[in-house]
Amino acid sequence: MSPWSFFLDHRAEILGATLEHLTLVIVAMAIAMVVGVPLGMFIIQRPTLRTIALGAASIFQTIPSLALFGFLIPIPFIGGIGKRTAIVALVLYALLPILRNTVVGLTGIDHAVLESAEAMGMTPAQILFRVRLPLALAVILAGIRTATVITIGVATIAAAIGAGGLGTFIFRGVALVSDSLILAGAVPAALLALLADFLLSLLERRLRVV
Amino acid sequence: MLLGRSGSGKTTLLRLINRMLVPSSGQVLVEGRATTDWDPIRLRRHIGYVIQEAGLFPHFTVAENVGLVPGLEKWDHTRIAARVEELLELVGLDPHEFSSRRPRQLSGGQRQRVGVARALAADPPILLMDEPFGALDPVTRAELQREFGDLARRLGKTIVFVTHDIREALLLASRIVLLETGRIVASAPPDEFLRLVHPEVQAFTACLGDEPEASA
DSSP, X not given: OOHHHHHHHTHHHHHHHHHHXXXXXXXXXXXXXXXHHHHHHHHTTOHHHHHHHHHHHHHHHHSOXXXXXXXXXXXXXXXXXXXXXXXXXXXXXXXXXXHHHHHHHXXXXXXXXXXXXXXXXXXXXXXXXXXXHHHHHHHHHHHHHHHHHHHHHHGGGGGGGTOOSTHHHHHHHHHHTXXXXXXXXXXXXXXXXXXXXXXXXXXHHHHOOO | OEEEOTTSSHHHHHHHHTTSSXXXXXXXXXXXXXXXXXXXXXXXXXXXXXXXXXXXXXXXXXXXXXXXXXXXXXOOHHHHHHHHHHHHHHTTOOHHHHTTOOGGGSOHHHHHHHHHHHHHTTOOSEEEEESTTTTSOHHHHHHXXXXXXXXHHHHTOEEEEEESOHHHHHHHOSSEEEEETTEEEEEEOHHXXXXXXXXXXXXXXXXXXXXXXXXX
């Protein structure tokens, strides 16, 4: 059976898996953003904490994804089989690009701008929210974009611990040596990543103020 | 007017005045009160500040930049708008043409004019200026120095001005304070200053005869 006719025959199933995949990615990205951006804001003025946080996030990034999913299974509360564990792992992967870009964006601001903000009597909170954050927004979004693309890819492996999504087809395809099955998972995942990258790049361009 | 070579402590002295730095010993009095007794935010809103690169907020329009401190001080919108217009006219920029521009759409001289307007916005009694005209081309610099001299006389504010350019000091100062490696070595009105015999003073006055434009 050709991949194309396989695709047509199973379109409902593929669509379902795509939505399941998307849900994993959206939930994980939402958590990673809610954690990563404020954490980045918090650590910019605290050098020790900044080194620790960025170091920890980098370490998660270096763990092979299949191993990370495996490691999480025996851990109580966050571990086990299923979506919750997968989301925890995906958040850990998405954290580094978001955290790093938040820190880089917030600290990479023209010194003269920060100096005059301080000299004009802006409070540290005003400087953060009215100067640093708006000027860092495009860089932070670039991090979110990178993280989204990574998460869409890594989420295919989440099927290995029973989280569902497009990876289900890929693992089944590998087991049955079926190109059609592998493609039924891989092609939608790749398209999803390209689409997300494109949409976020549009948003990023709009936010680039300077 | 604080005059001195690079690294002589001019900027440090300036930053002690608005408590961007805190003295390691002794105290700096602003209106009779030590800067360490002032709330730093209140103190800084009481003192205008202009730096070399102007430090305008790139994501704000000219009007938003100028209206920043009044906004922080919770002035109402119509009062801020009127004040912004008044100030832009004061520094020689047409409000209708420039209000809605962003800093990147301005020339260096125009940015510096906006910087001055922003520092004056909440009508602070004291103005600190750190080589405000240092990054401008010679023609624009001379133009701004002349205009600023007139403006300063009209405003009647206390202005502390940092420069390494003896010409600028002689042109604008009512008193020149010369710093050398962190110490004040001379303090005199411009005409007396030229007659002082201190070697560092003479090093500066020696620059006057040579080139028509002291290089920065």
